[in-house]
Amino acid sequence: MTGALAFQFYFFALLAIVSAVLFVTRRNPVPAALWLVNVMFALAGLYVLLEAPFVGVIQVLVYAGAIMVVFIFVVMLLNLGRSAVSDLRGLAARASAGLVSLALLAALLVVRRPALPELPAREPTDNVVTPVAASLFTEHLVAFELTSLVLLVAVVGAVLLAKRREAA
Amino acid sequence: MITESLVVSAILFVIGVLGVLTRRNALILFMCAELMLNAVNLSFVAFARLHNVTGEVFVVMVMTIAAAEAAVGLAIIIALFRHLGSVDLSSLRSLRG
Numbered sequence: 001m002t003g004a005l006a007f008q009f010y011f012f013a014l015l016a017i018v019s020a021v022l023f024v025t026r027r028n029p030v031p032a033a034l035w036l037v038n039v040m041f042a043l044a045g046l047y048v049l050l051e052a053p054f055v056g057v058i059q060v061l062v063y064a065g066a067i068m069v070v071f072i073f074v075v076m077l078l079n080l081g082r083s084a085v086s087d088l089r090g091l092a093a094r095a096s097a098g099l100v101s102l103a104l105l106a107a108l109l110v111v112r113r114p115a116l117p118e119l120p121a122r123e124p125t126d127n128v129v130t131p132v133a134a135s136l137f138t139e140h141l142v143a144f145e146l147t148s149l150v151l152l153v154a155v156v157g158a159v160l161l162a163k164r165r166e167a168a
Numbered sequence: 169m170i171t172e173s174l175v176v177s178a179i180l181f182v183i184g185v186l187g188v189l190t191r192r193n194a195l196i197l198f199m200c201a202e203l204m205l206n207a208v209n210l211s212f213v214a215f216a217r218l219h220n221v222t223g224e225v226f227v228v229m230v231m232t233i234a235a236a237e238a239a240v241g242l243a244i245i246i247a248l249f250r251h252l253g254s255v256d257l258s259s260l261r262s263l264r265g
Contacts (some may be wrong), residue, residue: 009169013176020180020203024187029195036199039180043206050173050217055209055227062231063206067238071199074242078249080195087193087256097189101182108178116170116218131221132228140225147232154236161243164250 005121009049016042027086029075033068040064051121054128173214180207194245194255198238205234 016039023035040063047056088094136144180203187200209227216223245255252259 005169009172013172016176017179017183020183023203024183024191024196024200029193029199032196032199036203039203040206043210046173046176046210047213050169050213052213052216052224052227055213055224058228058231059209062235063202067202067235070238070242071195074245075195078246078255080255087191087196089190089192094190097186100189101186104185105178105182108181109175112171112174112178116174119170119217132224135221135225136228139222140229143229147229150236151232154239158239158243161240162246 005049009046012042012045012049016046029080030072033071033075036071037064037068040068052128054132170214170218174211177207177210177214180204180210192257194248194257197257198241198245201241202234202238205230 019035019038019042023032023039026032026035040059044056044059044064047053047059089097184200184204184207187203188197191197191200209230212223212227212230214223216227248260249255
């Protein structure tokens, strides 16, 4: 990985990490959600660099475009503008959270330590959806159909949960 | 690039964990869970680059489940807000011993 490719990769990687840190440190949910959208855009860039442009497009459409809009919509619905008090946990909880996070990061970095081969860039191609679709609709057809059932159950459950109960 | 992607994925996941452990706002907690799902997706895509396209299929599945999870989770948050008048998890104390 050299030159322009390396620059693009580190640009998007840095953008993702910085946006994630800003996301987690915002007190107000609305800027937090917008920084999370930024993380998702940066990740879409990384997916394209990893030669998965279809996943990158889906990332922008579904994650940044649909899921995060639902989050913002709930913030608006509940009128959670700005809160006077911080929602941070106490000092002891924060310190132990930092320790747990450090341990987890160390464990993850040790797990990935064996060096993976650096693959040469593939030939540019228009054929980006067909391989995913071929695998999705043949090898993983049952799982794909089951996700549709999961979505149906989730929609029914969400309506039932959020429905205002009649005063009994 | 694959190794570096896995490092970025680990860092993003840990930031998500840190958010879940230090915040009390239920909405922020949900967004941190989404961040962790995204970090895992990044390693799926990196391994898809290394092996075959199955990793990308997994990412599509993860996104579907994340959408379902967001719908149900946000409905629960709305119900919680109606019940308690806040989304602060420290106000949930009926199970505290």
